[in-house]
Amino acid sequence: MNTEDKEKNWTTIISPRSGWLNINLRELWWYRDLIMLFVRRDFVSQYKQTILGPLWFLIQPLMSTLVFTVIFGTIAQIPTDGLPQVMFYMAGITSWTYFANCFTKTSNTFIGNAAIFGKVYFPRLAVPVSIVISNLITFAIQFGLFIVFLLYFYFKGSSIQPNMWILLTPLLLVQMAALGLGVGILVSSMTTKYRDLSHAVGFGVQLWMYVTPVVYPLSQIPEKWRWLSALNPMTAIVESFRYAFLGAGAIQPWVMGVSIGMTTLFLILGIILFSKVEKTFIDTV
Amino acid sequence: MSDIVIRVENLSKEYRLGDIGHGSLHRDMQSWWARIRGKDDPNSRIDTSGSAKRNKNESFWALRDVSFDVCQGEVLGIIGKNGAGKSTLLKILSRITAPTTGTIKIKGRIASLLEVGTGFHPELTGRDNIYLNGSILGMKKREIDAKFDEIVKFAEVEKFIDTPVKRYSSGMYVRLAFAVAAHLEPEILIIDEVLAVGDADFQKKCLGKMGEVAKGGRTVLFVSHNMGAVQNLCPKTILLDKGNIKAYSITNNVIEEYLFSKKIDYNTIDLQNHRPSWAIPIIKSARILDKNGKVVNSFPIGADIIIELFFNVDTYPKLKVPVMGVVINHSTFGAVTAVNTRMTGHFSYESSCSSGFIRCTIEQTPFVQGLYYVDVWLGDDKMDLDTLTGYLFFNIEATDIYKSGRIPFSDLGVIYLKPSWQFIPDSRSVL
Numbered sequence: 001m002n003t004e005d006k007e008k009n010w011t012t013i014i015s016p017r018s019g020w021l022n023i024n025l026r027e028l029w030w031y032r033d034l035i036m037l038f039v040r041r042d043f044v045s046q047y048k049q050t051i052l053g054p055l056w057f058l059i060q061p062l063m064s065t066l067v068f069t070v071i072f073g074t075i076a077q078i079p080t081d082g083l084p085q086v087m088f089y090m091a092g093i094t095s096w097t098y099f100a101n102c103f104t105k106t107s108n109t110f111i112g113n114a115a116i117f118g119k120v121y122f123p124r125l126a127v128p129v130s131i132v133i134s135n136l137i138t139f140a141i142q143f144g145l146f147i148v149f150l151l152y153f154y155f156k157g158s159s160i161q162p163n164m165w166i167l168l169t170p171l172l173l174v175q176m177a178a179l180g181l182g183v184g185i186l187v188s189s190m191t192t193k194y195r196d197l198s199h200a201v202g203f204g205v206q207l208w209m210y211v212t213p214v215v216y217p218l219s220q221i222p223e224k225w226r227w228l229s230a231l232n233p234m235t236a237i238v239e240s241f242r243y244a245f246l247g248a249g250a251i252q253p254w255v256m257g258v259s260i261g262m263t264t265l266f267l268i269l270g271i272i273l274f275s276k277v278e279k280t281f282i283d284t285v
Numbered sequence: 286m287s288d289i290v291i292r293v294e295n296l297s298k299e300y301r302l303g304d305i306g307h308g309s310l311h312r313d314m315q316s317w318w319a320r321i322r323g324k325d326d327p328n329s330r331i332d333t334s335g336s337a338k339r340n341k342n343e344s345f346w347a348l349r350d351v352s353f354d355v356c357q358g359e360v361l362g363i364i365g366k367n368g369a370g371k372s373t374l375l376k377i378l379s380r381i382t383a384p385t386t387g388t389i390k391i392k393g394r395i396a397s398l399l400e401v402g403t404g405f406h407p408e409l410t411g412r413d414n415i416y417l418n419g420s421i422l423g424m425k426k427r428e429i430d431a432k433f434d435e436i437v438k439f440a441e442v443e444k445f446i447d448t449p450v451k452r453y454s455s456g457m458y459v460r461l462a463f464a465v466a467a468h469l470e471p472e473i474l475i476i477d478e479v480l481a482v483g484d485a486d487f488q489k490k491c492l493g494k495m496g497e498v499a500k501g502g503r504t505v506l507f508v509s510h511n512m513g514a515v516q517n518l519c520p521k522t523i524l525l526d527k528g529n530i531k532a533y534s535i536t537n538n539v540i541e542e543y544l545f546s547k548k549i550d551y552n553t554i555d556l557q558n559h560r561p562s563w564a565i566p567i568i569k570s571a572r573i574l575d576k577n578g579k580v581v582n583s584f585p586i587g588a589d590i591i592i593e594l595f596f597n598v599d600t601y602p603k604l605k606v607p608v609m610g611v612v613i614n615h616s617t618f619g620a621v622t623a624v625n626t627r628m629t630g631h632f633s634y635e636s637s638c639s640s641g642f643i644r645c646t647i648e649q650t651p652f653v654q655g656l657y658y659v660d661v662w663l664g665d666d667k668m669d670l671d672t673l674t675g676y677l678f679f680n681i682e683a684t685d686i687y688k689s690g691r692i693p694f695s696d697l698g699v700i701y702l703k704p705s706w707q708f709i710p711d712s713r714s715v716l
Contacts, residue, residue, distance in 0.1 A: 033420050034420040045408040121380035
């Protein structure tokens with residue numbers, strides 16, 4: 001009789017293809033318990049049956065800082081904008097590590113979870129989103145370490161000037177999460193077809209770090225090449241982070257603008273490709 | 286008139302064989318570069334005409350124009366041979382993959398159990414895994430909170446709930462996994478063969494739980510090779526064949542159609558579907574023969590039936606005295622009779638043989654018309670090693686056994702008698 005009414009009652013409609021920007025945020029929100037359980041699983045399982053446990057979160061940045069200070073600071077003598085070398089590298093490493101972890105781990109979403117994805121449905125985006133959140137815990141611990149060092153150097157009377165830009169840190173984090181997620185799911189979507197890309201990720205992240213001012217300050221890049229460096233969205237993020245906490249850097253507003261633009265672009269591209277691939281990737285994996 | 290909760294309309298799924306891209310960026314670039322220069326694709330297959338052409342016909346339709354409706358509270362079986370499209374249909378219904386054309390409309394929450402224990406993490410404790418697995422299957426945290434004790438009790442793992450599941454025995458692991466799944470409460474439940482888990486006792490418990498779910502008014506789609514289970518749980522059944530719906534009707538009719546469409550197509554891929562997980566696969570084939578040794582699956586009442594199996598114990602050389610067992614089940618009455626060589630005495634056997642046929646001849650079968658499944662068992666003197674359940678079947682045709690133009694009742698038991706009747710007059714009543 002009233003078929004019209006009944007048509008409207010369907011809760012789910014499964015059809016071959018969906019629109020371009022088809023992410024169902026409401027559904028993702030509905031699965032928030034699952035996201036938090038994934039976060040917990042990642043965190044708990046990562047360091048189970050290791051001797052040092054969560055201490056690894058601290059050892060990684062400490063060792064990197066030490067190595068960078070010796071190699072790039074002492075041996076190669078790359079200038080650090082007049083900042084103490086330890087603080088300079090640690091600021092770069094702390095912010096870079098968060099992005100790099102988000103990127104590397106989300107880029108494995110489809111291949112790494114093929115077994116689960118092949119058996120049960122939940123919004124696929126729950127996995128990369130949970131990765132971004134669980135890496136936030138890692139970041140918090142490493143950031144705490146950074147603050148301890150910062151206070152030590154500050155009260156020792158070093159030439160560091162934390163300033164109001166610190167208030168922007170949450171935004172920088174959001175941007176890094178968005179960028180890591182965007183690039184990660186973009187690569188992840190492409191690895192379903194091109195397996196060889198997954199080999200490129202580890203290597204690519206390393207190269208990316210070297211084109212980002214992590215081991216050198218932006219001021220070392222000749223003025224005429226700055227625009228090229230600005231195309232790398234991580235340039236502005238790492239440089240702003242360092243400027244906010246240490247008070248030295250060559251960040252300009254337009255560079256930040258480009259960075260935000262590039263981040264948005266990567267995120268949208270990532271989501272488009274992800275939502276296109278997620279429906280049928282299981283047939284090709 | 287009950288509400289339609291699943292409406293499948295013209296559903297098709299195409300799988301492309303072979304050329305789904307070349308799997309590497311390098312070769313895709315090569316093909317693309319060749320195409321824009323108007324040259325032959327160096328990576329396409331070379332066909333007989335000599336020129337390399339993209340072969341677009343290499344596709345396979347796993348489902349073709351499938352349409353059906355499922356009503357609220359219906360428990361629907363889905364059967365069919367391997368490759369008939371059952372799994373594809375389930376995958377599309379549970380949104381693991383998308384259809385090529387057609388739509389499915391669903392009313393209500395849907396949960397699918399294509400495998401138990403999906404997402405279990407070995408390092409996490411039983412408690413954590415209940416929560417993780419439960420929410421992967423679509424439960425909210427507070428739903429799991431409410432069900433937690435019940436799940437733990439059902440799985441019988443109370444003592445170990447805070448132990449990482451990697452320390453669980455495989456039995457405990459499976460029990461816990463099934464317990465979580467069994468406590469899902471979606472409006473629509475899709476189940477694929479999960480009954481083939483655990484030991485016999487636990488299987489019985491699972492079947493019981495499934496029956497409960499089915500009776501609880503929820504809509505269930507159940508895919509299985511176990512005809513007995515389908516018959517017990519599902520009033521109606523869909524038979525899929527080569528991607529099409531071949532029948533959608535009362536379960537008994539559909540199963541009959543299925544078994545006879547299967548003909549005498551005994552193939553070894555099928556065997557694994559009829560074997561519990563504990564079985565050691567030493568039965569290599571099994572057949573039903575008539576007394577002349579011909580493969581037949583329909584017999585008149587009272588015929589001789591031979592159940593034959595072929596075994597090979599190269600992989601299990603400990604077998605010294607093979608014991609064969611046979612259980613005959615009627616399609617609706619259940620188990621009818623069972624016999625094995627432990628009780629009847631062994632057949633003569635040369636223990637130097639590692640393989641061979643064993644034939645069990647049943648002379649003048651006492652069964653009335655109907656459909657019978659045969660479970661065959663093979664073991665040694667102490668234990669059972671392998672079994673195929675619900676794999677073999679035979680049909681007894683209604684036969685005019687009494688030469689009276691009438692056939693025996695088929696709904697009042699399964700055996701026929703050949704009684705002799707006698708009238709003894711009451712002498713007192715003789716006038």
